Amino acid sequence: MAAKKTTIVTADDDPRLLRLVSRNLELEGYEVIATQDGEQALQAVETRMPDLVLLDVMMPKMDGFTVCTHIREFSTVPVIVMTARGQDKDKVLGLDLGADDYLTKPFSVDELLARIRAVLRRTSFAVTESKGMQPPLRIGELTIDYTQHQVKRGAEEILLTPVEYRLFVYMARNVGRVLTHDQLLEHVWGSEYLGESHMLQVNMNRLRHKIEPNPAQPRYLLTRIGVGYTFVDPQPTQSAS
Structure with a gap:
């Protein structure tokens, strides 16, 4: 039985670019659902549940930002x-609304394919890290259930x-x-993303809004100015005296 193809919804109102992107993705073995506006793209995501979505920002009927916002109401698809x-x-707004990555137009086919592979690889790694019989990890009020x-x-x-999820799990571990x-950046996104600090900052901000009781005064995900971040257990286990 043939393996199921990775499905990609791509949306762009430029028919020439849409054909170019679709054709090259198909040559790489992806199943492509090509759409020409935001409403078509959102409908395709809702009905087909693809493995990845490629969204142009400027589209008729519904722009890419709005589509991304609606997708994040029901799906974690990259x-x-x-x-x-x-x-x-x-770029920052797209990431803030829940996008996983961005492409700057005009782009080469090689750059497009590299970005897609990188995003799919991160998704695959996040799932792989959850497999096995690892017991749940509990930190404060938070629990990571790897099996689920x-x-x-x-x-x-x-x-x-x-x-x-990958960022959160890595910090919690x-x-x-x-x-x-x-x-x-290297662990979550890969070495090719070193220096792209805005990717990290935006995702950390999103995590805080989802994880922290009060994102303005984080208890778990703390900034170490000029260095990075640390995950703090607000209720560390006390050792016996």
Whole structure:
């Protein structure tokens, strides 16, 4: 029986670019669902549940930011947004809304494929790290259930994207240690993302809003200015005297 193809929804209102992207993805063995506006893209995600979504920012009917926001209401599917050159604010906004990565137009086919492979690899690693018979990890009110790929605060499940989950798990496994920006970027995103501190900052901010009771005064995910971040157990186990 043939293995199921990785499915990608791609959305762009430029028909030439849409054909170019779709054709090259198909040549790489991906199943492609091509859409020409935001509404079509969102409908395709809802009905087909793809493995990855590639979104242009500027589209008719519904822009890429709005599509990404709606996707994050029901799915953690990896999302890559395509932004215009020089529009750094669009990159940050896309990441802040839940995108996993971005591409700057114009881009080469090689860059497109590299970004897609990197995002899919991170998603695969996040799932792989959850397998096995590891017992749940509990820190304060938070619990990581590796077998279910879940993070909970008390009895409430916290919906994390694959990148957020991988970042959270890596920090939790190093509780009490200060992890540098480069350590976190290399482990979570890969060595090709070293120096892209905004990727880390935006995802850390999103994590705090999901994890912390009061994101403005974090208890778990603390900043070490000029160095990196540390995961703190607010209720460390007391050793017997």
